[in-house]
Amino acid sequence: IQKLAGGDICKGRIDVYPKTRENIQVALRVSRVNQLLGADFSAEQIKEIISRLGLKVEAAIKGGTLQIEIPGFRPDLTREVDVIEEIARVDGFDKVDTIFPVASVRPVRIALRQTMLRKIREVLCHTGFSETVHFSFVECEQAENYLSSFASTEDKVISLKNPLSSENDTMRTSLIPGLLKTIQNNLSKGQKPLKLFEIGSVYFIDSQGKRVQKTVLTAAVLGPYELTPWKPRGKEYDFYDLKGALDNLCSHFGLQVGFPANANRSYLLEEKSANCYVDANELGYIGQLSPDKTEIAEKVFVWELDLQKLEKSLPPRPHFQNIAKFPETYRDISILVDRQVTSQKASDLILKAGQPLLKRVELYDHFEGKKIQSDKKSLTFALSFQSKDKTLSDDEVSPLFETIVQTLKTELDASLRE
Structure with missing residues (x-):
């Protein structure tokens, strides 16, 4: 400045900063340094590196934590992580190992x-x-x-x-x-x-x-x-x-x-x-x-x-049943009912009258035509009887079948189709 610009050199140091920056205290955890850098520094190694940076370290170490005093001429250092970055710079970024992050991978749950x-x-x-x-x-x-x-x-x-x-x-x-x-x-x-x-x-x-x-x-x-x-x-x-x-x-x-x-x-x-x-x-x-x-x-x-x-x-979870030990006994029933009577109503009556041995009722034929009365329709159901304890005989199924026929006659005015 004096040689090229003709400036005058003043004695001493003049600070025109608006306010004097005071030293600040930062707590530095040894475990945190090693966690972020993937290293294995001891407290003494960290103190030695920090001292080379012009930072003051208290002699006593409390619980693996160093108390550091940062001078005012280092305004870039305000947090613990800033000091850790300086440690990595001084020690050498090339010494930081490449380590893949470890995390648990959870599959996406489908709703x-x-x-x-x-x-x-x-x-x-x-x-x-x-x-x-x-x-x-x-x-x-x-x-x-x-x-x-x-x-x-x-x-x-x-x-x-x-x-x-x-x-x-x-x-x-x-x-x-x-x-x-x-x-x-x-x-x-x-x-x-x-x-x-x-x-x-x-x-x-x-x-x-x-x-x-x-x-x-x-x-x-x-x-x-x-x-x-x-x-x-x-x-x-x-x-x-x-x-x-x-x-x-x-x-x-x-x-x-x-x-x-x-x-x-x-x-x-x-x-x-x-x-x-x-x-x-x-x-x-x-x-x-x-x-x-x-x-x-x-x-x-x-x-x-x-x-x-x-x-x-939807049921909360599927329920499984044991395979039946004894075979089913099958019967068919074909009835004539009024056209206003729904097959669902007839099926429900059959299932109710055939309890406890009647397990399934399936409609497999529905007929309306010239061969029957104009106000009637024919419904044919397949009935499946089964017991958990034994194989059913005709003598055990026939009374239930007759009960079903009488129930249909009483409730629906139905008749068996010949």
Whole structure:
């Protein structure tokens, strides 16, 4: 400065810093030094390195902790970790070993909802269904028509403030409109039969003004059977095919679905529809869509299930039973009943009257035609009797069978079909 700039040299040292920096005290743990640096320094080694930095160390070591006094001319050192970094610099960064971190790896737990959805997709795809995905927006009229799928008469649809078009101005209240569009597109290209399903959300406003969103499962079938050796040619999918697919799906979750009552929905045929129950919980409905609602010549059968209720109905864990030691004894019963009598009601009566030896009741034939009275229908059930203690004889099964016949006559005015 004096030689090049002509400055004057003052005597002594002049500090123009606004405030004198005082020395600060920092506690340095020997264990922390070794933990961060992956080294094995002793307290004496650390004291020797710190002394070379101009830091003062108290002679006494308390509990493996060094008390360090940092002078004011080292404003960059304010914390314990700053001192540890200086130790690594002086000792040499090249001496710090490369060590991979040690940590426990925990697998990601899949939620019960995700497990259920994966299982649904797997079972339905293996059954021959194809999954579809549609927009959540539909025409207002369609949303109103299918509002009763999961909402009550007091609930309302949710309209969009800025819709893309008049055909997509309302949040959907059912997945059926989207499936019907896909069905029409496939039928127009000659593609049938069709077995489709979709997992999605429906929306509405409840009576208290709150917006409600439900995750539902909808499936639809229509058209003739595929040309396979194990299915009769010329026959079409019907209500019982879709019901069988639903029974198969629920059996994978350890659930048994009941159909105690007709589904009271305007877009379903009353005589070919039913509500779906697990115990006392209503999951949804199944039935044939009314032809005047679908504008499709083919018979379309659908089910819709509330997946939130299905999830709550799942058993906490599967229960296993021992294989029966004694064989089953089989009987068939074919009855004539009024057409208004549901097969579920008849099945429940048979199961109740045949206790404790009657284990299963399965409907395998339903007939309505010219060979019987016009106001009657024929139901044929397969009955399975079994005891845990012995092989049943005809003398033990026959009284139960007669009790079942008398119960059906008394309760349903049924008669055996000859």
